[in-house]
Amino acid sequence: MSNSIRTFFLIIFLTIVASFIALPKKVPLNFTFWGREVTVPTFELKQGLDIQGGMQVVLQADMSQLPEADRATALISAQEIISRRINLYGINESVIQTSQYGNRYRLLVELPGVQDTDEALRLVGTTAELDFRLESQDSVTATQSAVAYLNTFQPTGLTGQQLKRAGVQFDPETNEPVISLEFNPEGTELFAKLTTDNTNKVMAIFIDGYPVALPKINTPILNGQAVLTGGFTLDQAKQLAVQLNAGALPVPITILEQRTIGASLGQESVQRSLRAGAIGVGLVIFFMIAYYGWQGALAALALVIYAILTVAAYKVIGVTLTLPGIAGLLLSIGMAVDSTILVFERMKEELRVGRPFNQAMELGFGRAWSSIKDANLATIMTALILINPLNFPFLNTSGLVRGFGITLLIGIGISLFTGIVVTRTLMRLFLKEKNQKMSKEKTNV
Amino acid sequence: MFDFMKYRWWYFGISLLVIIPGLVSLLLFGLRPAIDFTGGSLLEFKVGEATKKAMTAESLRSDLQPLYEVTTVQTSGVQQYLIRGKTIPNDTKNLALDVLRTEYGPMTELRFETVGPVLGRELLLKTVVAIVLAATLISLYVARQFKEVKYGVTAVLAMLHDSLVLLGVFSLLGWWAGVEVDILFVTALLTALSFSVHDTIVVYDRIREFKKLHPRLGLAEVINGAILQTLGRSLNNSLTIIIMLLSLVMLGGESIRWFAVALLVGAITGTYSSTFTAAPLLLSWDLVSQWWYQRKKAQRL
Numbered sequence: 203m204s205n206s207i208r209t210f211f212l213i214i215f216l217t218i219v220a221s222f223i224a225l226p227k228k229v230p231l232n233f234t235f236w237g238r239e240v241t242v243p244t245f246e247l248k249q250g251l252d253i254q255g256g257m258q259v260v261l262q263a264d265m266s267q268l269p270e271a272d273r274a275t276a277l278i279s280a281q282e283i284i285s286r287r288i289n290l291y292g293i294n295e296s297v298i299q300t301s302q303y304g305n306r307y308r309l310l311v312e313l314p315g316v317q318d319t320d321e322a323l324r325l326v327g328t329t330a331e332l333d334f335r336l337e338s339q340d341s342v343t344a345t346q347s348a349v350a351y352l353n354t355f356q357p358t359g360l361t362g363q364q365l366k367r368a369g370v371q372f373d374p375e376t377n378e379p380v381i382s383l384e385f386n387p388e389g390t391e392l393f394a395k396l397t398t399d400n401t402n403k404v405m406a407i408f409i410d411g412y413p414v415a416l417p418k419i420n421t422p423i424l425n426g427q428a429v430l431t432g433g434f435t436l437d438q439a440k441q442l443a444v445q446l447n448a449g450a451l452p453v454p455i456t457i458l459e460q461r462t463i464g465a466s467l468g469q470e471s472v473q474r475s476l477r478a479g480a481i482g483v484g485l486v487i488f489f490m491i492a493y494y495g496w497q498g499a500l501a502a503l504a505l506v507i508y509a510i511l512t513v514a515a516y517k518v519i520g521v522t523l524t525l526p527g528i529a530g531l532l533l534s535i536g537m538a539v540d541s542t543i544l545v546f547e548r549m550k551e552e553l554r555v556g557r558p559f560n561q562a563m564e565l566g567f568g569r570a571w572s573s574i575k576d577a578n579l580a581t582i583m584t585a586l587i588l589i590n591p592l593n594f595p596f597l598n599t600s601g602l603v604r605g606f607g608i609t610l611l612i613g614i615g616i617s618l619f620t621g622i623v624v625t626r627t628l629m630r631l632f633l634k635e636k637n638q639k640m641s642k643e644k645t646n647v
Numbered sequence: 648m649f650d651f652m653k654y655r656w657w658y659f660g661i662s663l664l665v666i667i668p669g670l671v672s673l674l675l676f677g678l679r680p681a682i683d684f685t686g687g688s689l690l691e692f693k694v695g696e697a698t699k700k701a702m703t704a705e706s707l708r709s710d711l712q713p714l715y716e717v718t719t720v721q722t723s724g725v726q727q728y729l730i731r732g733k734t735i736p737n738d739t740k741n742l743a744l745d746v747l748r749t750e751y752g753p754m755t756e757l758r759f760e761t762v763g764p765v766l767g768r769e770l771l772l773k774t775v776v777a778i779v780l781a782a783t784l785i786s787l788y789v790a791r792q793f794k795e796v797k798y799g800v801t802a803v804l805a806m807l808h809d810s811l812v813l814l815g816v817f818s819l820l821g822w823w824a825g826v827e828v829d830i831l832f833v834t835a836l837l838t839a840l841s842f843s844v845h846d847t848i849v850v851y852d853r854i855r856e857f858k859k860l861h862p863r864l865g866l867a868e869v870i871n872g873a874i875l876q877t878l879g880r881s882l883n884n885s886l887t888i889i890i891m892l893l894s895l896v897m898l899g900g901e902s903i904r905w906f907a908v909a910l911l912v913g914a915i916t917g918t919y920s921s922t923f924t925a926a927p928l929l930l931s932w933d934l935v936s937q938w939w940y941q942r943k944k945a946q947r948l
Contacts, residue, residue, distance in 0.1 A: 471900025
């Protein structure tokens with residue numbers, strides 16, 4: 203008994219915490235607790251592209267021009283450049299994934315909330331332009347702003363096309379990470395001339411019109427093997443090398459798939475689906491109470507707790523909610539009642555055999571458990587195939603399918619908890635006494 | 648006790664009544680694959696209240712003719728149209744919309760999807776892998792769960808029954824109402840597979856338990872008893888799932904309607920098949936193997 207009370211309070215505590223998390227962000231939660239200002243952290247439910255609108259593009263990188271060894275690097279460079287452009291353009295929460303499967307090199311770009319799809323496609327679909335520019339000595343003054351200073355740089359004619367590759371090396375003397383540049387024969391010649399004529403000047407490297415490095419020429423370099431030093435950390439050096447490679451290893455990009463969803467379409471669908479869900483839950487609760495009476499009311503209470511816990515779990519885990527995900531949520535609510543019904547029906551049987559109520563209840567829970575566990579395992583397996591958590595290339599990676607799989611999986615997990623632990627605790631506490639009274643009345647008669 | 652098993656030919660008959668038309672439709676018309684699988688494009692737009700001229704499938708098709716080859720035109724809401732056609736790049740789509748704007752008046756683009764044929768083929772392959780993987784894993788699981796072959800095989804047969812029902816229904820829907828089969832349909836199919844075993848496991852568990860409790864009863868009586876005990880639970884549970892899905896089908900958003908329908912069909916056939924297909928199959932298996940055993944014995948004598 204004391205055990206059930208403890209569990210009961212734990213459930214109540216969990217539900218309260220969860221309902222705070224599940225609350226919409228618009229409800230601010232600031233209160234003073236013993237003179238201290240407390241702000242409850244708010245979680246936001248991430249919305250998928252199909253709900254908030256936006257664009258999803260699958261790009262194919264054509265690697266046929268590049269040697270095998272450089273291809274993986276080139277793909278990462280392309281990813282880096284696209285993400286740089288998107289961030290500069292100001293699209294938040296964009297996702298860019300690379301996928302390499304056999305001889306196919308792909309980029310999956312998700313741009314939530316994009317309005318101007320033509321502009322976005324241009325940002326994503328063009329290859330990086332790298333060029334070397336020289337400062338023009340006569341205009342350097344101490345009072346110049348950084349932007350004005352950068353505007354004085356003049357193109358040299360040396361571009362990414364003459365750069366073979368960039369890499370990270372370590373300076374043998376200082377052991378610091380440095381960036382090595384390797385030019386092709388044409389580039390070597392041009393670079394030798396430029397470095398001879400402009401020793402002690404700054405020769406900046408620009409990508410898409412923005413400077414990424416401002417190295418100074420120390421000595422003429424005649425063999426086409428330059429080294430950029432400058433106190434980089436290893437990460438900085440790696441990132442710079444990736445960006446330089448994007449210019450050095452240009453890969454033509456083609457659009458394989460494009461999906462654009464206007465925001466209004468998704469919002470309307472969400473509202474209608476959520477309303478459908480609310481009506482469905484109402485009907486299920488009505489059915490449970492009508493059919494199972496008091497037990498049904500407790501199961502309905504467990505169902506409400508279930509819904510709160512599930513939404514809270516979505517927010518904490520960071521589930522991206524999609525329209526199929528909402529369908530998965532509603533389906534899992536319907537299934538959540540399943541375990542409870544299994545237990546109730548089992549109990550009824552035990553009662554029919556003539557066992558006392560308490561014993562019937564405990565037996566019902568115990569016996570139903572093995573069926574519930576076994577039966578749900580099949581659904582869990584299917585959900586895992588749909589989610590494809592290990593990113594197997596031979597299985598789907600569609601966001602919509604994953605969205606459904608994840609809500610289904612979370613749904614089963616939490617429904618096992620509410621269906622068994624919560625309902626059982628509630629019944630032990632609230633139905634036991636009523637029953638004891640009943641049995642006492644019986645003995646009095 | 649009600650003799651469920653006496654009517655088992657009726658249950659098989661009901662199943663065939665659903666499966667045969669579906670199967671015929673599958674063989675004659677197949678399924679209507681969405682652009683997910685075939686590659687192609689889809690453009691949805693909303694036109695203003697006052698259009699310059701009436702918008703019909705024919706007029707749309709002829710207006711866009713050289714630019715964009717349109718295969719189907721559907722209305723997807725009030726003043727809202729959904730057209731499908733060959734794979735086109737974004738620029739062509741913009742040109743097509745410009746043409747439509749000059750012909751019909753202002754309109755807003757709601758959705759544009761274009762899938763290259765390469766991706767479609769890949770997805771098809773991935774889908775096949777997923778279905779095979781799910782079916783194999785579930786069958787292995789069932790085999791481990793029920794060490795006797797007859798339980799495993801009949802549970803898998805029931806699963807096959809449900810897939811056939813779902814595929815057949817969507818083939819008929821595709822032929823009749825132009826419903827397409829997309830990646831979400833496959834998702835629903837996989838979910839239906841797990842529903843199917845879910846219920847079958849509950850029924851079979853009870854059959855084995857009942858058998859242990861009443862070792863003297865014949866298999867028919869055992870199955871009858873087990874079904875009697877699980878039927879209430881099966882129906883009630885399915886009812887809650889059906890309530891949720893039905894409200895989603897009737898009131899939910901347009902874009903997941905057919906996904907919800909597929910889940911609903913899967914839930915219904917999954918419930919039906921565990922009681923009225925898997926259990927009677929188990930009995931038939933037993934009777935056939937008994938008859939086989941008797942015959943062999945007779946031959947030996």
